[in-house]
Amino acid sequence: MSSTPDVIRNRFLGFLIWQSILSTAVFVLWKALLAPFTLNPLLPSLFGCLAFIFFCLSMSLFAISIHAVASPQHHRPASILELALGLMRLVFAASSRPQDGNFRRRARVSIGIVLLVSAAALSGLLAIISIVGGSYRGSLHELIGGMGSRGFAIGVLYGIYHVFKQRWVLVFPIIQRPAFFSFKMDVPSAIKRALKFSIAAYMFSALLMICLPRQHKNLVAGWSYFANQFTFYTGSFVVILCWELIQHLHKVLHTKRFMFAPPKGSAAAETNPSEPLLAALEESPPRSLLQYLAYLDLSMVCGTNIDIWRRAAVFEETGDTYKRVIAACTRPLEQLASKLGEGLPSSIDSIYQLSNQLLSPYEIHQNSEILESFNDFQLYAWCAQAAASLTAHSHQEDRFGVAQLSGGHASVLSTLLSCLLAVETFMGKKTNLQSSLGPAGIKWATNSSARREIAMAMNKRKDSPLHLKAYSLADVLKISIYCIVSEFHDEMTSSAKLGLLEKDWLSSGKPVFGSRELLLLKLQLFLTFRAS
Incomplete structure (x- = not known):
């Protein structure tokens, strides 16, 4: 290999x-x-x-x-004017050094297109x-x-x-x-x-x-x-x-898929078969083709029964491999939720302005900064599917209980719920959580007029890449959460009856988006199969 x-x-x-x-x-x-x-x-x-x-x-x-x-x-890609201004800033302004990485990446794309x-x-x-x-x-x-x-x-x-x-x-x-x-x-x-x-x-x-x-x-x-x-x-x-x-x-x-694993029967396969995959996930350049191939391989290992021996190796006794895999899956989703939460106030006006212009989907894709959050849609889908599948399979395959002892179940569910709420809020979707808590109990319900503007903009651009990617990612997150809920439905129902659902299935810290109360109500909707 x-x-x-x-x-x-x-x-x-x-x-x-x-x-x-x-x-x-x-x-x-x-x-x-x-x-x-x-x-x-x-x-x-x-x-x-x-x-x-x-x-x-x-x-x-x-x-x-x-x-x-x-x-x-x-x-x-950077335009000609942006290339000229960026070059001048790099030459004459020392304060622009933190932006050099973004400028160089976009400049390389522009030069590559010309070539x-x-x-x-x-x-x-x-x-x-x-x-x-x-x-x-x-x-x-x-x-x-x-x-x-x-x-x-x-x-x-x-x-x-x-x-x-x-x-x-x-x-x-x-x-x-x-x-x-x-x-x-x-x-x-x-x-x-x-x-x-x-x-x-x-x-x-x-x-x-x-x-x-x-x-x-x-x-x-x-x-x-x-x-x-x-x-x-x-x-x-x-x-x-x-x-x-x-x-x-x-x-x-x-x-095509590449298997980041040593051959069966070799010494590496017996001792630590997950190390090549973990090395590719953690050490490869962010958003590179190598990292994408690693996440594709991880998603297939966790979600299919083709390489059961590799999935079983994730639940090794020390729990270190499981923690590293879960961290690799939840980190991109947390970054997306955090980015959407920070950019929501500033992005409302830009979406609304773009919705009133007669622009093609490609022009919107080129001019809107918001779309950059969804450029890694395929990566987010693999992360959500891999984390949910690994959590669901841990119910039967985790012999040492490393998933439960390490708090992986709560971490995965909290991340998936937070990311789903961030995407739905970004789309301006109305949920029935408002009737349960009231406007004062929902942290993000105070900006209802802004959400209506986003919803109007999104409805006007149903064929835009932003609309398609946001709704597709929301569907992937819902399916992933239902995958976990369906596997642990009896345990979650028992915890809900005892009032321990939040303690047993949600992380103790502050979510990356929303509040613990909001995540708990959203989880209850999934538990009763009423989330849509």
Whole structure:
């Protein structure tokens, strides 16, 4: 098994190898289909060998560029003005050093996007010349100036489309399948997207030819002209199809599960099988691809019965592994609840103002600071599911009682309830807790007009990313809480009858959001299966 730091590097090297095989197969297949339109198709030539080499290099350039900018989390890129102002602050203002990290991260995203579009443009130029050159009827000057310029334009258009659709953000599939099966499933969709985009790109590049200098307009008339146009369109379709397949291959290879565990039967598996996973959770850079893979592996270990031996190792006698796992799961949820609680007063006006503007979801995503709180939606979902599943399985699998003795049950429930209340408050959702406590008993009910403004804004933007992520996260948190309540329903009911529900199932400290009374009433709703 590869060491943990080498996971991403090995996947990148494997991705480069497989994309080279894929590009070669597409190039050879296309040349075989186009053989009737090629002069001397059976005779190898120097241009043919060079065309194949440059085509593979162009696809490798595109593959490296999408890997360089790919990230499991969406970061807002810095605008040109922000880059200029940030650079001036870094040079002339020493007080801006605490903000250097945020500025550098956004600056790297902006530079990466520019490099991606530039690499796609250069890849389009080289790929079109390589794949069309063997069948082009005209001079070399016309091939480079005409077809090459159109390929450059197609590359720029595809790079902008790639950035606008945020396809550089790695989205992990809900169901993990074998890599070959996952790749095969999306091939028909990739062909359809390539066909649609190639039509639009052909029309765009044809309009561009009008603006080219006069010497690039000397097109060959008659049959040769239509043959060149047919060859260019089919060649552009093949190039775009390769880009689509490479992009999908990158997502499949980098979002598949990696098992952070030693092999069964080894000495490490017998002594401490959880150490590689804990090292990846705690020592990897925050919000990095390596950390996402670690949380994905943790979620599958806790929520499925595939690796029962690994889940059983979490409940080891000392309880140290269990505490570290629970801390790794609850820490991101506590940060989200705290961030929403702090940003709620200042975010109300911005949401309300954005709701009155005719902006697209992408523009809202780019301009709203609020969305940054939900950029880690997938990570929050894994944390909630892993913590809830591990708590539920502890009822039957915790032989030493480390979960109960360490207070893990109360910690997990308090965190999940606090995070759910923060998300629901942020969405402006009305709950029946008001009728139980009254406005004076609810800490956050005094700002009811602000909540109504948020609700109005959210209702106006039901298709916005903010609305979808907030409601999806609320559903995940509810399901996670119900998972625990269903497993420990008898114990919770007994504690409620004795008046010990708060003492036994909620943390003693102050919650990160709301109050202990509010969390207790929310838990009672779940206990009676009335929370919705």
